[in-house]
Amino acid sequence: MASAAGDLKQLRDARNEDVFNSRLTRIDQTIRPWLKKVTVEEMKSVGDVDVSSASKEAKEEYLLRNVENVLAIALAGNFDNNSLGGSHSETATTPTPSGPVPGDFLYANLQFDKINGTRQIRLLELLPSPDLEIGVTMRLFCVPSPESQQYSALSYTWGPAEPKHAITINNRPFSVSTNLHQALLSLRLPDHPRILWVDAICINQKDDTERAVQVALMGSIYAEADDVSIFLGMPSPRSYPLFDFLERDRRLDDVTQENVEEILAECQMDKMKAVSSFVEFCDREWWTRVWVMQEYYLSTSAPNWYIGSRSISGEKLARDVKGLAMVTLRLAMPFADAGADIGEELGRYTISSLADRLLKICDGVLVRKKTNPYDTPRFLFAKHGRKATNAKDYVYGVRELLEPHFRKVFLPDYGLGLCKLFEKLAAWFLLMDGWGDMLWYYPFRMGCECQGDGSTCDVPSWAPDFSRRPEHLVNEAEPPKFLSDGPKTAQCVILDRVLYLEGCRLDVIQEVIAMPEGDCFEVLQRMWQLDRILCSNQRTGSEMNTPREDRALLAWATTIQPPTVPLAPRWRETGELLAPDLQQYLQEIKVRNKALWDKEYAKANAVPETPEVREWYKRHSAVIAEAYGRQTRGVVNLHRFLTMEMECDFASACVFDSENLMLQLQIMDTSPDVQTGLNTILSPIFPQEVVYVDLIRNIEKNSDPESPTSFKELVAIVRTIAQKIHEKTVLAGPDTRPRKPIDAARIRELIKGQKENIEKLQEGDEVSLLCYGTEGEREEQIRIVQMNVEETERLLSWRDSNEAKANLINGAEDKTWSRVDEERAAQFRDRRLFVTKEGLVGIASPGVRDVKVGDQMVLLDGMTFPLIAREVGNERLAVVGCATVRGVKLGHKVEEAELKEGVEAGPKKMMAFV
Numbered sequence: 001m002a003s004a005a006g007d008l009k010q011l012r013d014a015r016n017e018d019v020f021n022s023r024l025t026r027i028d029q030t031i032r033p034w035l036k037k038v039t040v041e042e043m044k045s046v047g048d049v050d051v052s053s054a055s056k057e058a059k060e061e062y063l064l065r066n067v068e069n070v071l072a073i074a075l076a077g078n079f080d081n082n083s084l085g086g087s088h089s090e091t092a093t094t095p096t097p098s099g100p101v102p103g104d105f106l107y108a109n110l111q112f113d114k115i116n117g118t119r120q121i122r123l124l125e126l127l128p129s130p131d132l133e134i135g136v137t138m139r140l141f142c143v144p145s146p147e148s149q150q151y152s153a154l155s156y157t158w159g160p161a162e163p164k165h166a167i168t169i170n171n172r173p174f175s176v177s178t179n180l181h182q183a184l185l186s187l188r189l190p191d192h193p194r195i196l197w198v199d200a201i202c203i204n205q206k207d208d209t210e211r212a213v214q215v216a217l218m219g220s221i222y223a224e225a226d227d228v229s230i231f232l233g234m235p236s237p238r239s240y241p242l243f244d245f246l247e248r249d250r251r252l253d254d255v256t257q258e259n260v261e262e263i264l265a266e267c268q269m270d271k272m273k274a275v276s277s278f279v280e281f282c283d284r285e286w287w288t289r290v291w292v293m294q295e296y297y298l299s300t301s302a303p304n305w306y307i308g309s310r311s312i313s314g315e316k317l318a319r320d321v322k323g324l325a326m327v328t329l330r331l332a333m334p335f336a337d338a339g340a341d342i343g344e345e346l347g348r349y350t351i352s353s354l355a356d357r358l359l360k361i362c363d364g365v366l367v368r369k370k371t372n373p374y375d376t377p378r379f380l381f382a383k384h385g386r387k388a389t390n391a392k393d394y395v396y397g398v399r400e401l402l403e404p405h406f407r408k409v410f411l412p413d414y415g416l417g418l419c420k421l422f423e424k425l426a427a428w429f430l431l432m433d434g435w436g437d438m439l440w441y442y443p444f445r446m447g448c449e450c451q452g453d454g455s456t457c458d459v460p461s462w463a464p465d466f467s468r469r470p471e472h473l474v475n476e477a478e479p480p481k482f483l484s485d486g487p488k489t490a491q492c493v494i495l496d497r498v499l500y501l502e503g504c505r506l507d508v509i510q511e512v513i514a515m516p517e518g519d520c521f522e523v524l525q526r527m528w529q530l531d532r533i534l535c536s537n538q539r540t541g542s543e544m545n546t547p548r549e550d551r552a553l554l555a556w557a558t559t560i561q562p563p564t565v566p567l568a569p570r571w572r573e574t575g576e577l578l579a580p581d582l583q584q585y586l587q588e589i590k591v592r593n594k595a596l597w598d599k600e601y602a603k604a605n606a607v608p609e610t611p612e613v614r615e616w617y618k619r620h621s622a623v624i625a626e627a628y629g630r631q632t633r634g635v636v637n638l639h640r641f642l643t644m645e646m647e648c649d650f651a652s653a654c655v656f657d658s659e660n661l662m663l664q665l666q667i668m669d670t671s672p673d674v675q676t677g678l679n680t681i682l683s684p685i686f687p688q689e690v691v692y693v694d695l696i697r698n699i700e701k702n703s704d705p706e707s708p709t710s711f712k713e714l715v716a717i718v719r720t721i722a723q724k725i726h727e728k729t730v731l732a733g734p735d736t737r738p739r740k741p742i743d744a745a746r747i748r749e750l751i752k753g754q755k756e757n758i759e760k761l762q763e764g765d766e767v768s769l770l771c772y773g774t775e776g777e778r779e780e781q782i783r784i785v786q787m788n789v790e791e792t793e794r795l796l797s798w799r800d801s802n803e804a805k806a807n808l809i810n811g812a813e814d815k816t817w818s819r820v821d822e823e824r825a826a827q828f829r830d831r832r833l834f835v836t837k838e839g840l841v842g843i844a845s846p847g848v849r850d851v852k853v854g855d856q857m858v859l860l861d862g863m864t865f866p867l868i869a870r871e872v873g874n875e876r877l878a879v880v881g882c883a884t885v886r887g888v889k890l891g892h893k894v895e896e897a898e899l900k901e902g903v904e905a906g907p908k909k910m911m912a913f914v
Helices: 002-036 041-045 056-074 178-187 208-224 240-246 260-269 273-282 291-297 314-332 351-370 377-381 404-409 418-432 520-534 553-558 571-605 611-645 649-656 658-670 674-682 693-702 710-731 744-763 766-771 775-801 803-810 822-826
Strands: 121-126 137-143 152-155 165-169 172-176 194-197 227-231 304-307 310-313 493-495 498-514 832-836 841-844 856-860 867-873 876-885 909-913
Touching: 002 056, 002 404, 002 418, 056 404, 056 418, 056 493, 121 208, 152 178, 152 291, 165 178, 172 178, 178 227, 178 304, 208 291, 227 291, 240 273, 240 310, 240 314, 260 314, 273 314, 273 351, 291 351, 304 314, 310 314, 314 351, 377 418, 418 493, 520 553, 520 649, 520 822, 520 832, 553 841, 571 611, 571 710, 611 693, 611 710, 611 775, 649 658, 649 710, 658 674, 658 693, 658 710, 674 693, 693 710, 744 775, 856 876
Parallel strands: 137 165, 152 194, 152 227, 227 304, 876 909
Antiparallel strands: 121 137, 121 194, 165 172, 304 310, 493 498, 498 832, 498 856, 498 909, 832 841, 841 876, 856 867, 867 876
16 A cells, blocks of 8 residues: 555655646746747846755745736736735735634534644544444534544535534534534544545635635645545445455456446346446436545545445456447447346436546546546546535645646635636746637637626626536547647737737627527527528538538537438438338339239230230230339339438428428429429428428439320328438337347248349339340349348348347337437537638537627637637737637647638737637
8 A cells, every 4th residue: 555655655655746848838938938028127036046946945936926927917917915815825815804713612522723733633533433323423523634644534515505413512502514424423433533634524614714724725635545435325226236346256457347348248247237326326416526536536545436335446446348338338229138138227318418427537547546636627628527515625625636736726716706716827827828719619708797795897808707617528529639739729828918919810600599498409400400500511512522420510510520410310210111102102003013914915815816906915015014113213212212312301301391391292282283283392481491402303304204194193102201210210219129030031932022123224124124124224223122121131140140130120119219319419519600701500519508799719829729709909819719610620839720722811910818
């Protein structure tokens, strides 16, 4: 244990040195040259330092003074010296209040020596009891420093303030929350006392001065503790199977998190109870709170995890957490495993939100084991996304995890206004880290109320609200998480609270389209309509050779890769739904032509057989066979058009625009001729804005010109199919009706027959020559049949080799056809799409809602995405937020931007943001 703690300390010390040297380099290469151009009296006291020869103390002093002066220049007039971290003492915060110490007599009798006792803390002695019914009794006492006494530090969530539970401390009654009361009962030993540090009791929460001093010591408190106990709450019926699984006979150095198949097999033996228990374990509130991050990371030994009175070691959780996360996500996917049903355990999670939570938890557990928590602030703020009751704890609650000079600048001060604190943090990120992408992660602006008392303050548009961040889906395009060679922002300057960045103007927003806020179905419907309007599905012009998935809004707006699932059911599923009706229509054609054949045959037999009659009969037989082939090809081509060439568009129309589609098909069905119907739906007074000319013309193209009713018959069959798709996806919801198992033997017989048909087509027998007269037609039919055979054989092979997924083919529960898709709708709900004057189409980043016509699109050095900005006068801009723009790909310098052909950015210059 001591060796592991020593190794972790060496890792932390080495990383601290790296961060320190990186910061010195940034000061000398980026900040100092700029400061020398600014005449500031304070800068005269900070001379240059020879980094190679100066002592560590001199370099630290040099670095800190530069940082303080940079922030003083940036935020001039809005901060005093104390607010900017003007004193280097870890305990210098707000002045000590005069008069009585806030709090009750318990703390009055245990005051700290505020002059000589700057590292004093209080500890608790939890007195033993074997009986859970006996009340909690404790002794509170002071010690000179965290390292002077052995103790266990408790990490837990405060939970609801009510109801209160009474305990006894130093023979005095004391009230605690339910969560803390349960934790104390669970940690209490039956036969000997336990020494604890508990923040809610050991710190007088009513004394802001003491609270600030103790918060500054929390890094030492958790680092010096003998162990950290993490209390997640009381058990539920699903809690302990995970603990049983983690306690199985495996060495701690087994890298089983990489062996997903092994863990999956062991979980299946346990009937998935371990997976269900793992989801419940990860759903605990502890994982969502800010304060617990540093309590976990700062421990020099792996913390112990408690649920109720039962615990598991941190080493065992770290050994298996990755494998458990991967197995859970695998089983959560639709059709993943016929024997696994963890839908109830997923609760409120979608696949995306579950993946986001599990991967963050997995990363957090493993990172503590192998890396140093003291890191550059932007790395932590880019990913943690936790919650805090007091918004100031978004800074103070993670302060001990960050680099030492950040801690000295951001001394805990609960008397400082929240807006000032967040403005100071934003200035740090921009100046010290060059983190322009901060505006993507934190798009929400501070409100006009600073502390909820009605007072107003003037917050720069570049200073975001760090207590709020949108939920980014796992497939949302995002900035690079880590930049290997340091910050990329160039010429970032803040003077008197005005931010100056180099960049250029790109275009002006001409139209803003707000997505619906509520029903998922409405969101997807609107998204599909915009997809047709803004990214034309008609294969014409310059987009003729552009893949549909590259032009779809779903593909470019929110995903790095093309979407795996389109807006509506995939063409293959659509094709399966179309097939029965088209086959029925083909059968009707066959029956009708056979009847015609029989009629002509009867005519031929009604008169004495002569060579002329035989020739006449042969000629009419060929005409009937040709008509049958022509009609069959028309149906096959229409099927291909509906399922493959239009891809998901026909299915989407049936789902999202059913009334309009059915109206136009009805018009075509009742019009005296095709052109009249087309003129009607293309007329300027037609009530619907989306028309289906391509569909109507394809029906006309594939109808039989020799049959007057063929066009109307195809229109009618398409109407029938469209209605079925609509009912299946919208009205009926998931089709859960049991179906007969697939008859593999019968399908193999059908495949055999299809292969025989291929041979006949290749040989050119009499029937195939009548139906497909030209070589090209026969080759196309051979290709279609071969494709169907290969696909059917693939599905059969897959079913035979993977019986666990047989329900996908058997259709025992066809989840693919659910009415709405929460995952996809969540990508667009309450988002803002826009079109610029030059025709660029963009979507504002999550959380950016205040987009207006006339806003500027600008490209800035050091930002991954274009920025939406608003003119506020005097050539000044206000930040609105980031956006993803189709046809605009940025590097970290404007010169590296890749723009859509025909679009040019303005000249690069320094831009001012207020």
